[in-house]
Amino acid sequence: MLIELCVFSALAGLFLLKWHLEYHYDLFRRLGVGGPKPSLLTGNLRDLRAKGQFQCMQDWTKKYGKVFGFFEGYTPVLAVSEPSLLREVMLKDSQNFLARKHFPLAPKKSLGLFLENGAQWKRSRNLLTPAFSTGKLKMMTPIMSEAADILVERLTDRAKEEDSTDIYSVLQSMTLDVIGRCAFGLQTHAQVDKEDMFLVKIRNLFKAMTKTKIEPLLMVLPGLNGIVFGLKEIVSIFHASPVKWLRQAMYQVIQARRALGPNANVIDLVQLMLFPEKTRYKDHSHTACTGFDDNEQSAEENISKSSSTNAEHHTIGVKPLADIEIMAHSMTFLLAGYETSGAVLAYFFHELAKHPELQERLLEEINDSIGKRDIDYETIQELPLFDAVFDEVLRLYPTASFITTRKASEERQYGDVKIPAGMNVLANVWALHRDPEFWDDPETFNPDRWLVEQSFKRKSSFTYLPFGAGPRLCIGMRFATIEAKITMVKIVQSFQIQQAHDSKDELDLISRGAIVPDSDVKIKLKKRATGTRRRTVRHC
Numbered sequence: 135m136l137i138e139l140c141v142f143s144a145l146a147g148l149f150l151l152k153w154h155l156e157y158h159y160d161l162f163r164r165l166g167v168g169g170p171k172p173s174l175l176t177g178n179l180r181d182l183r184a185k186g187q188f189q190c191m192q193d194w195t196k197k198y199g200k201v202f203g204f205f206e207g208y209t210p211v212l213a214v215s216e217p218s219l220l221r222e223v224m225l226k227d228s229q230n231f232l233a234r235k236h237f238p239l240a241p242k243k244s245l246g247l248f249l250e251n252g253a254q255w256k257r258s259r260n261l262l263t264p265a266f267s268t269g270k271l272k273m274m275t276p277i278m279s280e281a282a283d284i285l286v287e288r289l290t291d292r293a294k295e296e297d298s299t300d301i302y303s304v305l306q307s308m309t310l311d312v313i314g315r316c317a318f319g320l321q322t323h324a325q326v327d328k329e330d331m332f333l334v335k336i337r338n339l340f341k342a343m344t345k346t347k348i349e350p351l352l353m354v355l356p357g358l359n360g361i362v363f364g365l366k367e368i369v370s371i372f373h374a375s376p377v378k379w380l381r382q383a384m385y386q387v388i389q390a391r392r393a394l395g396p397n398a399n400v401i402d403l404v405q406l407m408l409f410p411e412k413t414r415y416k417d418h419s420h421t422a423c424t425g426f427d428d429n430e431q432s433a434e435e436n437i438s439k440s441s442s443t444n445a446e447h448h449t450i451g452v453k454p455l456a457d458i459e460i461m462a463h464s465m466t467f468l469l470a471g472y473e474t475s476g477a478v479l480a481y482f483f484h485e486l487a488k489h490p491e492l493q494e495r496l497l498e499e500i501n502d503s504i505g506k507r508d509i510d511y512e513t514i515q516e517l518p519l520f521d522a523v524f525d526e527v528l529r530l531y532p533t534a535s536f537i538t539t540r541k542a543s544e545e546r547q548y549g550d551v552k553i554p555a556g557m558n559v560l561a562n563v564w565a566l567h568r569d570p571e572f573w574d575d576p577e578t579f580n581p582d583r584w585l586v587e588q589s590f591k592r593k594s595s596f597t598y599l600p601f602g603a604g605p606r607l608c609i610g611m612r613f614a615t616i617e618a619k620i621t622m623v624k625i626v627q628s629f630q631i632q633q634a635h636d637s638k639d640e641l642d643l644i645s646r647g648a649i650v651p652d653s654d655v656k657i658k659l660k661k662r663a664t665g666t667r668r669r670t671v672r673h674c
């Protein structure tokens with residue numbers, strides 16, 4: 135009798151599970167939204183892993199249109215590359231979408247700006263935004279410039295010795311030095327010391343992220359997230375993981391800076407997080423930016439709108455963060471600054487190697503516009519062809535496309551599309567940037583398209599979103615742009631970039647949060663007759 139009862143219960147359980155899964159995976163059909171057929175066990179994960187996210191997004195967009203649904207394991211995601219709907223979600227009705235899609239293995243607390251949601255995110259964003267004001271960025275420019283000079287020196291040696299250079303790893307070292315110095319006053323020496331501990335640990339961290347088998351498991355069984363995270367925390371007590379090392383290093387920086395106190399002559403991200411009331415209102419220039427005012431202001435306006443009163447805005451803005459929150463933000467900035475910027479510069483080198491004539495045009499632009507003046511915050515604003523190249527690199531390689539997500543807090547109807555509460559929305563930027571409806575000959579790298587069009591119109595049309603949009607727009611957008619442009623200018627001044635014997639015509643890419651080259655990016659460098667002058671800077 136007991137056995138029969140057990141068998142009956144097991145069968146009933148299986149039946150209920152099957153019924154639940156069938157109902158769950160039928161969600162998009164009930165919403166009247168097309169999409170690939172999910173399997174009852176893994177949703178569309180098998181396709182996503184076999185073909186890669188980029189290929190799936192493009193194929194599915196072609197087949198199902200600009201709005202379709204898929205299942206990342208158990209999690210439903212609405213992929214949108216329809217500009218008018220993206221505008222609603224990211225900007226007009228952004229108050230309904232202030233949260234992001236949950237990331238497997240994300241901690242429950244102390245998430246850092248990228249993963250935070252709701253009131254916690256608003257408070258952090260208000261507090262951190264002034265760190266990227268025009269005034270602060272101007273102060274960071276000499277640090278970026280010095281890092282680019284070191285890059286040129288390193289590459290000069292390589293140009294003499296090597297026929298083929300992996301530019302990607304060299305660039306990662308540079309972007310780590312830049313974010314470390316600008317945001318935390320860290321004296322990392324990743325460019326000159328391959329064994330620099332920050333570099334080694336960050337590389338190990340990303341290597342582990344690429345290989346993880348736990349993430350797909352959690353996508354299928356998200357209920358296990360808490361358990362797996364708890365287990366990881368226990369293991370980390372005994373095991374020296376890179377995350378643990380990085381957190382401890384950041385903790386030491388925080389303690390050292392706390393000891394220096396609020397009046398230390400340092401204005402960077404750590405100082406701002408530790409002593410917001412001392413640093414926040416010294417600099418009023420953060421809305422007066424060039425180049426991105428539309429997006430930047432809409433972001434700021436929306437954050438302000440989302441705080442109910444000015445007084446609340448003010449109080450929320452200056453309440454200091456706990457050490458654990460500062461550590462989480464610091465990790466976010468360190469990883470974001472390293473991973474995305476390194477990849478984007480690698481794509482720049484890769485494309486330039488294929489377009490020698492473009493390099494000569496860029497050099498001509500530098501000579502005509504800047505001449506013998508230094509490359510600084512002001513002079514890099516005068517280079518439309520460089521802007522066009524940067525925009526085109528980010529069109530073809532929108533490195534952060536798959537992290538541009540939102541989660542709806544309430545059910546809303548936008549035209550024909552109903553978005554229920556709790557639905558995850560992916561801004562399908564990869565497909566959007568390659569959509570022939572918006573781009574002529576979309577697969578071709580053609581910076582000139584940005585010179586004939588009015589690019590500011592393009593940028594406000596929601597057809598171009600490499601940095602996202604609305605209140606959750608990339609906070610490091612202007613930092614990344616300045617860093618990339620300074621580096622690009624110095625490289626073009628100093629080298630001819632050529633394809634090496636082992637260069638690939640098309641790069642293999644992987645998505646590990648950001649979309650990055652799967653392996654080395656090989657190029658050959660030829661030193662030009664004249665180069666850049668190295669300057670020594672005082673670190674702020």
Ligand code: HEM
Pocket residue numbers: 247248249259313466467470471472474475478532533534535537538539599600601602603604605606607608609610611613614615
């Ligand atoms: C070329 C380089 C970069 C690209 C393409 C990029 C792109 C992006 C994108 C697409 C998002 C999501 C925006 C959205 O959901 O609307 C984002 C968010 C973010 N980025 Fe960047 N990023 C870059 C560099 C940086 C740098 C250098 C930093 C730090 C200094 C940074 C820090 C962040 C942070 C903290 C967020 C989360 C913002 C929030 O949720 O409020 N990024 N980035």
